[in-house]
Amino acid sequence: MKTCLKSLAAGLLLGASLAAAAGPLPSWNQDSAPRKALVAFVEKVTQEGSTDFVPPAERIAVFDNDGCLWSEQPFYFQAFYIFDRIKALAPQHPEWATEEPFASVLKGDVKSALAGGEHGLLAMAAATHAGLTSEEFSASVNDWLATAKHPVTDKAYTDMVYQPMLELLDYLRANGFKTFIVSGGGIDFMRPWAERIYGIPPEQIVGSSLKAAYEVRDGKPVIVKLPELNFIDDKAGKPVGIHQHIGRRPIFAAGNSDGDFQMLEWTTSGEGARFGLLVHHTDAEREFAYDRESPVGKLNKGLDEAPRRGWSVIDMKNDWKTIFP
């Protein structure tokens, strides 16, 4: 039996070294600086006996979603969902014909509809999501994703995820990390599909939310969404959301905009080995190019501060061989 185990172990080791030869993160340019830094980080925190070793339970990795795991241009995909909900519900809301931002949505004037920024979007979310049960809302999101197409690429939204980031999620999990989403997007908007697309289960998703209530309707217990804001998981809200949901400081954080600044700051200012990663959208041909002046996904302070904080910045055009799967 002992010999048996040895030969089995040798076989497993052989398999592992073959995989290592092919290399993790195959869609990344193999010599790119962020890829090298990622591999060096994962190797040092997983090497038992190393001064940088981190026990598996503490290998918490957090990822922004919009612009970090999937695209966010010309504006957040959840906004398209909300606009479609507004159009579907308009017959029941004649007052929306003159009430902003609904009137602009119904006229197809996206720019005016989004003039209210994040808070305007939240007001639209509250107006169109409230009253739905948790199960009705999940079904509505899944139904929409099954048919909706992106206005520029004509792809399904869930096909606009970044292949190199999917590989990074897998690579971290294969090395004992627990991967979380920490997004300004709606927590209940992401949960119905994130497990299928990213391998991230609902309980590892942190996001913005409306309040909810528990009630028994006609003998059937339900969770109902209320038209009242619960939490905005953006900027300084991200470390707070991480604290309330996860309860410990991550050792790895990835984002792409100044809305992720505090999350990266909180993550990388802890003791021991830490990793901060920014996705810089530099590829106008294969995706979109934007940064310091963009109304969606503005990345200004992060670009300025990344070097002195030791954060890695991905140049999508040059560091990624593939963008979408």
Place this chain on the structure above:
Amino acid sequence: MKTCLKSLAAGLLLGASLAAAAGPLPSWNQDSAPRKALVAFVEKVTQEGSTDFVPPAERIAVFDNDGCLWSEQPFYFQAFYIFDRIKALAPQHPEWATEEPFASVLKGDVKSALAGGEHGLLAMAAATHAGLTSEEFSASVNDWLATAKHPVTDKAYTDMVYQPMLELLDYLRANGFKTFIVSGGGIDFMRPWAERIYGIPPEQIVGSSLKAAYEVRDGKPVIVKLPELNFIDDKAGKPVGIHQHIGRRPIFAAGNSDGDFQMLEWTTSGEGARFGLLVHHTDAEREFAYDRESPVGKLNKGLDEAPRRGWSVIDMKNDWKTIFP
């Protein structure tokens, strides 16, 4: 190699069947009805091909803490912590000498101090926890637990956990369940020690909370507790807390008081195999005996409705061979 694998597999199977012969849940009376029901439930939801099979990702099990995983008499252990904080902070708060409920705490009049119920306790928590950083608060809880003793048993509080429930947590996890705490107690009060004592990591704990803020103090990022209530995770709040944190309906819920009623109702009204479990405190000699009239951990509606809802009720005196480890 093939023969090798076969003999290895046979060895593993032998090990597994020996463990099965010893039986799961050794501190439970082997013939007790709740133990039999638990084993039958776990076997059917884990048997692939069975109509009751539940994929591992959906095997979510939630547990109340006070009175379910550890004792809660003569009152919630967190209240003892809060009282000790009030005594420690009193020199900085001369106004507490006359201000209720602080004055009663300082006079040692526990009954009056607790007259305000849950809300009074939360006010005391807010007054004594606010301003602490998340790290200072964790350290304060751990320091307190290291020396504090229960007034009746003289045990450390973390030694007053229920051995049969520790075995149940292990048994469920060994069968692919993810175990969560969903407690009316403070989320940040449980997190510093629940992983060590229960094997439940911080990210799988749901509880009541104060609001928090992120700030950079003297160049060092911190999360600071605010003197403002964020969420009460009790009664109808429990299914809401489950929804916001976990994002899917559990298939297993354990509690011990009417504060857990809605959590069990929400859990067991889903489709497919479900399990509701109530711990009934019937053992005045080895622990405490209380139910319908108890100011702490009142169990009245639950006892009435358990039979028709198919919930199992543990009779601590007769079903458990051991109470504390």
